[in-house]
Amino acid sequence: MKFDEKDLLLYAITDRSWLNGKTLVSQAELALQGGATILQLREKNLGDEAFLEEAKEIQQLCRKYGVPFIVNDNVEVALKVGADGIHVGQKDMEAGNVRRLLGPDKILGVSAQTVEQAILAEKNGADYLGVGAVFPTGSKDDADDVSHETLAAICKAVKIPVVAIGGISKNNLLELKGTGICGVSVISAIFAQPDILAATQELKGLCEELVK
Secondary structure (H helix, E strand, C coil), X not given: XXXXXXXXXXXXXXXXXXXXXXXXXXXXXXXXXXXXXXXXXXXXXXXXXXXXXXXXXXXXXXXHHCCCEEEECCHHHHHHHCCCEEEECCCCCCHHHHHHHHCCCCEEXXXXXXXXXXXXXXXXXXXXXXXXXXXXXXXXXXXXXXXXXXHHHHHHHCCCCEEEECCCCCCCHHHHCCCXXXXXXXXXXXXXXXXXXXXXXXXXXXXXXXXX
């Protein structure tokens, strides 16, 4: 899939914490209908078989809506389903090794908290960076805070696109305007909302304002 930074405008990351009897696939579809421009399947506690089956379903969904499908951390699952790409953190497999396994055509996203990490990730073949946490967050226990000054410095230091992540909601999203990011990555701002479709539509409008 051809990838460009517009795909990163509203980056939805799944979380099964808020299923409330619904399926992850049905919630992901609402996010895509609402305008999410890229979708990452993030499963920290699912066995490989279940993860693989779920990845196949969500991959089909993303194809239907024409958005890139990214798998979090699990290179094996990403390769097996032919995902459009993978996202790895600083504590996961090193980006250069992931790039070698993926080949040149898949999307590689890497988490970064410092300018040094960002530059290294770019050098090792990352296509984009996820930088955060830019606000306090409940979704990741070990998320390091990244100041908006550091976020802006990272955007200046690399040529690849940067998305901000961590504690972003409709109430604070526009505080990131002017930092140089090309979009935001959200979990609870979509998946914890009672009306996922409406929440995603509202965030999409704010994201368009953010990058004007």
